[in-house]
Amino acid sequence: MKGWVLDCYADHETNRMVTWFKTNSGAERIEEEFVPRICVRAPQGRTGKLVNDLAMIGVKGVSKVRRRTGLGEEKREVLSIAVPDYSSIQPLAVTIDMWGGYRDYLLYDVDLRMDQRYFTDRKIFPMGLTELPSLRSLDSNLRIDYPIPRLRSVDLGVRAGGGSIPTFGDPIASVTVDGAEIDGPEDKVIGELQALIRKRDPDVIYTRKGDSFVLPYLQKRAEANGMELELGRDRGRRTARGKSYFTYGRILYKPPAYKLRGRVHIDRETSFIFAESGMHGLIELSRLSLITIQDLSRMSPGSAISSMQINEALRTGHVVQWKKNRPEDFKTAMALIASDRGGFIYEPKVGVHGGVWEVDFFSLYPSIMVRHNISPETMMCGCCPQSRHVVPELGYRICERRTGLIPHVLVPVLKRRRLYKDLKNKEGAKREMYEQRSKMLKWLLVTCFGYTGYRNARFGRIECHEAINAFGRDILVRSADLAGKRGFEVLHGIVDSLWLLGEGDIASYCGEVTREVGIDLQLEGRYDWIVFLPNISTGVGALNRYYGRFESGELKLRGIALRRRDTPVLVEDLQRDMLERLSEARDAASFLAAVPSSLDILDGCISKLRDGAVPVDRLILRKRISQRLEDYVQFNDSVAALRQLNDEGFELQPGQAVEYLILDPGSRSSRDRVRAAPFLEGSERYDAERYVDLALRGAGELLSPFGWAFEDLRARDEGRSKKGQQGVLPAHEEK
DNA sequence: ACGGCACGGGG
DNA sequence: GTGTACGTGCCGT
Secondary structure, X not given: OEEEEEEEEEEOOOOEEEEEEEOOOOEEEEEEEOOOEEEEEOOOOOHHHHHHHHHHOOOOOEEEEEEEOOOOOOEEEEEEEEOOOHHHHHHHHHHHHHHOOOOOOEEEOOOOOHHHHHHHHHOOOOXXXXXXXXXXXXXXXXXXXXXXXXXXXXXXXEEEOOOOOOOOOOOEEEEEEOOEEEEOOHHHHHHHHHHHHHHHOOOEEEEOOHHHHHHHHHHHHHHHOOOOOOOOOOOOEEEOOOEEEXXXXXXXXXXXXXXXXXXXXXXXXXXXXXXXXXXXXXXXHHHHHOOOHHHHOOOOHHHHHHHHHHHHHHHOOEOOEOOOOOOOOOOOHHHHHHHOOOOOEEOOOOEEEEEEEEEEEOOHHHHHHHHOOOOOOOEOOOOOOOOOOEOOOOOOEEOOOOOOHHHHHHHHHHHHHHHHHHHHHHOOOOHHHHHHHHHXXXXXXXXXXXXHXXXXXXXXXXXXXXXXXXXXXHHHHHHHHHHHHOOOEEEEEEOOEEEEEOOOOHHHHHHHHHHHHOOOEEEEEEEEEEEEEEOOOOOOEEEEEEEEEEOOOOEEEEOOHHHOOOOOHHHHHHHHHHHHHHOOXXXXXXXXXXXXXXXXXXXXXXXXXXXXXXXXXXXXEEEEOOOOHHHOOOOOHHHHHHHHHXXXXXXXXXXXXXXXXXXXXXXXXXXXXXXXXXXXXOOOOOOHHHHHHHHHHHHHHHHHHHOOOHHHHHHHHHHHHHHHHOOOOOHHHOO
């Protein structure tokens, strides 16, 4: 028999590892003993004492092994300690650390994931085809065309009866399985759901908000009815605590995970990886990172790449330091200024441009890491003080003798992404699959760069981050120079992309840069026209706000309201409709000619608003909150909405979003000012002028280079509505 | 005028 | 098991 590794977890009661395999007939569960180990490096002459002390507290299974305790270091002797009790790993490590005065004993392999240890030891991997029950791998995790199981899945949803915001106290109104509704008395609904899941025996249960609501709610309702509901193949579940955390420069909220046993619960809304790259992206990454799809679906690509680095280190004879914190090397003030700059940005030329080329480097930063061998241990290594491989501007020398850990991890990822990109253009039926995989790998590559500069990253080092940026700037500047020499005008450039105007041979230019720089410069496309938008206060080109129409008819939009999460549907649609009108133009001149007709769309939108004819769900504003209600010092719309929710007993965590309709923006009263979305009845009187203002801003954002900035549009609107009041030109009859 | 606050990326 | 730094714009005081 054979099967694919579907799920794996440590059973802390039996201290055994449980692995679930997806087989052609269903699923198989294999449980076996596995003893994790931690390692300690004691100072010269103190190993004996440590061994004795360990024996004193009854620790058995201590042996001496040879491992690399740092990246790029030779193997040395360390103590390896078996920890048969899974829950004792951390406490034992803490005890040993204490014995060494938190200083003398260096601890390794303490905070590794249990499944990762197990997979590494057994040489199997998630979603890898495995012979059963021998656990012999029939697969290799670097294969490209690997066999994939047909996973059975159901989509599970639930509706709660009761108030405007569902709570765990409300009875179930209905449950949906793949769209089919089950309703009736609550105990009957729960019973039918249980029977259906048993009968269908899915491998995957998809939900929306399953971690934060659907599954814990169903669980609670079953308990309230004195029933048991078991959605997994095995009893029990794996939960964690929810928490707010700081990432991407903002606070996010992660609800507690509700993981099933023997089955995979994927929360479509919570899972970044699933949402971005689907099941194929998840499977691809699962195989590469040794993290099961259920766990991986709740992680960021950054954790996945970090995990891959750990795997690579383990594979090459390293032990992984417990509390990693490599301090930055000393730098002079001058060096700090020179090194602390990010990617290079050319100032975009504001306005519309016709016939523009866009060229992008293929995964620029990861390619730099590979080509220039950038890794924590290769940067200013001890073995090549005379290295001729030097970072531009900074002068850091890079190892010439050994390839670093990071490039080792990245090479296959880059290779795979390139292959998948090519394959998806060829193979019809598998196109979607290859696209999902390549999308996931792109994310993996992007976050890998971020991690080099992340102070908590295990294999991060700020000098790597600086070096990558320095190489990147150098490459972009050289590429722009080469473009100039070929008669192209550089309209804009940012990090890894250039926008060029001119009739030179673009393919030949890309080829030249690729040879010169050693990293692929690819033609992204040719724009019929592209608009670079100005900074609203200075009028200078804004760095990352533009929109354009490719020859294919496809639009590329960056940084405008339409792309922002806090934009109401009304403004999103307004911008989209205006862009659709503008995109009928095929060159810069006809674009300019189309501008007035795009204003008609704005006028139509404004009329509807003033007529009170816009449904409130198109007017809802959504904002993420970064702190708890009591911590806000400034009263604004979001705070007003938060207060309303709070008054009704609902508390939002930092990282969650509030949604609300604006009723009276000037009001000091939360109740009058906004209405929180859950309390909307649909008949509310929204503040039309506030939304007209938002519409004018949305339109002005697109048209400011063409004489129609927000203020101009407002003046125009005032003129028009005055006439409208006189009955000469009623705004709503304009269309 | 100035501080508080939220958003972006890629496709 | 969480990429940083920063530009940008709006709003409230």
